[in-house]
Amino acid sequence: MKQPIISFKHVVKCYDDDVPVLKDITFDIEEGKFYTLLGPSGCGKTTILRMIAGFSEPTKGDIFFEGQRINEVPANKRQVNTVFQDYALFPHMNVYDNIAFGLKIKKMPRDVIDQKVKEALKMVQLAGYEKRGINEMSGGQRQRVAIARAIVNEPKVLLLDEPLSALDHKLRLAMQYELRELQQRLGITFIFVTHDQEEALAMSDEIFVLDNGNIVQTGSPVDIYDEPINHYVADFIGESNIIEGIMLRDNLVKFAGKEFECVDEGIRENEPVEVVLRPEDLDLTDVDHGKLKVTVDTVLFRGVHYEIICHDEVQNEWMVHTTKKAEPGSLIGLYFDPEDIHVMRFNESEAEFDARLDSYEG
Amino acid sequence: MKKYNTLFAIPYFIWLVLFVIAPVILIFGYSFLDSQGHFTLANYATYFASGKYLMMTFNSVWYAFLITLVTLIVSYPTAYFLTKLKHRDLWLLLIILPTWINMLLKAYAFIGIFGLHGSINHFLQFFGLAPHQFLFTDVGFMVVAMYIQLPFMIIPIFNGLEELDNSLIRASRDLGANAWQTFTKVIFPLSLEGVKSGVQAVFIPSLSFFMITRLIGGNRVITLGTAIEEHFLVTQNWGMGSTIGVVLIIAMFIVMALTSERKKGGKR
Numbered sequence: 001m002k003q004p005i006i007s008f009k010h011v012v013k014c015y016d017d018d019v020p021v022l023k024d025i026t027f028d029i030e031e032g033k034f035y036t037l038l039g040p041s042g043c044g045k046t047t048i049l050r051m052i053a054g055f056s057e058p059t060k061g062d063i064f065f066e067g068q069r070i071n072e073v074p075a076n077k078r079q080v081n082t083v084f085q086d087y088a089l090f091p092h093m094n095v096y097d098n099i100a101f102g103l104k105i106k107k108m109p110r111d112v113i114d115q116k117v118k119e120a121l122k123m124v125q126l127a128g129y130e131k132r133g134i135n136e137m138s139g140g141q142r143q144r145v146a147i148a149r150a151i152v153n154e155p156k157v158l159l160l161d162e163p164l165s166a167l168d169h170k171l172r173l174a175m176q177y178e179l180r181e182l183q184q185r186l187g188i189t190f191i192f193v194t195h196d197q198e199e200a201l202a203m204s205d206e207i208f209v210l211d212n213g214n215i216v217q218t219g220s221p222v223d224i225y226d227e228p229i230n231h232y233v234a235d236f237i238g239e240s241n242i243i244e245g246i247m248l249r250d251n252l253v254k255f256a257g258k259e260f261e262c263v264d265e266g267i268r269e270n271e272p273v274e275v276v277l278r279p280e281d282l283d284l285t286d287v288d289h290g291k292l293k294v295t296v297d298t299v300l301f302r303g304v305h306y307e308i309i310c311h312d313e314v315q316n317e318w319m320v321h322t323t324k325k326a327e328p329g330s331l332i333g334l335y336f337d338p339e340d341i342h343v344m345r346f347n348e349s350e351a352e353f354d355a356r357l358d359s360y361e362g
Numbered sequence: 363m364k365k366y367n368t369l370f371a372i373p374y375f376i377w378l379v380l381f382v383i384a385p386v387i388l389i390f391g392y393s394f395l396d397s398q399g400h401f402t403l404a405n406y407a408t409y410f411a412s413g414k415y416l417m418m419t420f421n422s423v424w425y426a427f428l429i430t431l432v433t434l435i436v437s438y439p440t441a442y443f444l445t446k447l448k449h450r451d452l453w454l455l456l457i458i459l460p461t462w463i464n465m466l467l468k469a470y471a472f473i474g475i476f477g478l479h480g481s482i483n484h485f486l487q488f489f490g491l492a493p494h495q496f497l498f499t500d501v502g503f504m505v506v507a508m509y510i511q512l513p514f515m516i517i518p519i520f521n522g523l524e525e526l527d528n529s530l531i532r533a534s535r536d537l538g539a540n541a542w543q544t545f546t547k548v549i550f551p552l553s554l555e556g557v558k559s560g561v562q563a564v565f566i567p568s569l570s571f572f573m574i575t576r577l578i579g580g581n582r583v584i585t586l587g588t589a590i591e592e593h594f595l596v597t598q599n600w601g602m603g604s605t606i607g608v609v610l611i612i613a614m615f616i617v618m619a620l621t622s623e624r625k626k627g628g629k630r
Contacts (some may be wrong), residue, residue, distance in 0.1 A: 055532055075535040092551045097562035101547070102537035262427065 004028035012062035039210030081150035096130040264343035281340035290333015392604035405605035426568035441519035498580025522556020
């Protein structure tokens with residue numbers, strides 16, 4: 001494998017009160033990929049970003065940048081740039097001076113600065129806005145200025161701290177495409193921090209799911225969505241039905257009072273497990289053809305689909321996303337394929353989980 | 363509802379007319395009268411013709427400038443470090459506290475401190491140094507003036523720095539600026555509004571100091587403030603006193619105009 005551009009080795013971070021915000025974090029970041037640190041507020045994702053940027057030092061452990069230990073390297077000496085959550089544009093400068101800030105610090109010749117600022121503005125589709133004051137710009141435009149101000153310095157890694165959280169829904173979606181496209185065009189590593197799972201799934205090559213100072217799962221959006229390691233990840237990413245069950249043997253799981261064929265292996269016989277079924281993997285059918293018999297409680301029209309809440313014979317609640325309509329109170333069947341069932345063990349570490357998956361998928 | 367609102371403004375309005383607008387008009391009026399009460403331009407002619415008054419004006423501006431400059435040099439770092447402190451509210455209170463005490467009392471206290479038998483000379487004598495006259499010197503006057511004005515400079519600068527968004531400093535460091543570059547390019551320009559209000563709050567009152575020029579400066583420092591007092595209370599030449607007053611008011615407006623110029627850049 002290529003040398004990672006950034007490595008965290010057993011990094012621990014404690015603030016004054018000794019409660020660690022990060023508990024022994026180890027990971028590698030490869031060059032040229034789009035990474036997302038995903039987790040709820042307080043999970044430590046911003047702390048990781050600050051450590052990479054150089055605004056915070058680890059209490060224990062080491063951070064490497066291209067193989068060099070950078071724990072004590074100050075922020076201004078690092079080859080990373082940040083797009084801040086509130087943009088942090090300098091209010092006393094116009095758009096041009098904001099973007100040129102880093103280049104002027106590096107004492108680049110004027111004409112080079114001019115040209116680079118122009119290119120950066122073009123890249124974020126703000127050509128001609130040089131002389132605008134920051135307060136004359138809309139939220140989306142400021143966002144773009146903040147991105148231009150960072151990328152104009154040609155960093156090896158671009159850090160983005162929830163940069164889309166202040167934008168409205170439509171603009172946010174548009175910016176997701178733009179950011180993804182920009183990353184692919186520039187080919188530099190992006191590390192994106194967010195609590196929004198949709199953003200993470202839409203943009204990333206690799207997602208780190210964080211919970212309470214730990215990285216609980218690392219993987220591509222598809223991996224994480226289809227094979228969440230535990231209840232927390234399954235619940236945090238996407239909608240899911242999580243039901244308790246028992247793994248009878250390889251490829252056979254029992255839940256909701258019935259036995260079902262599945263594709264999970266390497267779990268002890270009769271081990272208690274949790275089963276995940278995504279709402280969109282459940283199909284409505286008539287009672288005779290369904291694998292589960294359920295009673296419809298509520299039907300909610302969501303635009304692209306109906307969200308149907310129903311319960312089975314042992315009072316498990318099920319959420320179904322479907323384009324078919326159902327009547328509240330009616331008895332219907334739910335159908336799903338063996339591949340739609342994902343079995344999760346309790347307290348399985350990521351290493352164990354990966355090893356188990358490799359053993360039968362490999 | 364609107365009618366009531368106007369009613370509430372009446373006490374202040376009366377105060378404004380009686381104690382601000384009327385006196386200014388009176389001063390303007392008196393400045394064109396001679397001692398017999400006839401219209402004349404002689405006061406202004408005297409003011410501009412005699413070097414004495416121009417010298418006084420220059421003195422006033424010069425001392426006010428020095429006081430402002432030195433308070434600024436002392437206040438800026440003080441305000442800056444205040445924003446970094448843990449118990450800044452307590453420190454701030456300690457800085458504000460002296461402003462609650464009457465200026466005259468403070469001036470008298472300094473007479474005790476500076477005098478030939480005062481604390482400082484006691485201290486010097488302890489080290490075997492000869493007693494030194496601090497009272498009735500330029501330096502003494504400056505020190506007391508600065509002591510009185512310091513809080514009025516520190517507070518607006520502190521507020522300006524306190525409002526400064528920390529993420530701007532991070533952004534500057536992130537873009538490669540070291541601590542000094544961050545200070546000169548981001549922190550200082552953004553605290554300039556506070557500096558300007560501080561300069562206003564110190565420079566303008568300093569122009570018309572007269573109590574401490576007398577008590578501490580021993581009338582060796584003659585400013586416009588002292589001159590006005592002399593004309594009104596001693597020589598009873600109200601016309602000339604008013605003329606100097608008009609000059610002072612104009613000087614104040616000039617300072618206001620210079621320090622409150624339109625905001626630059628993004629701020630509209």
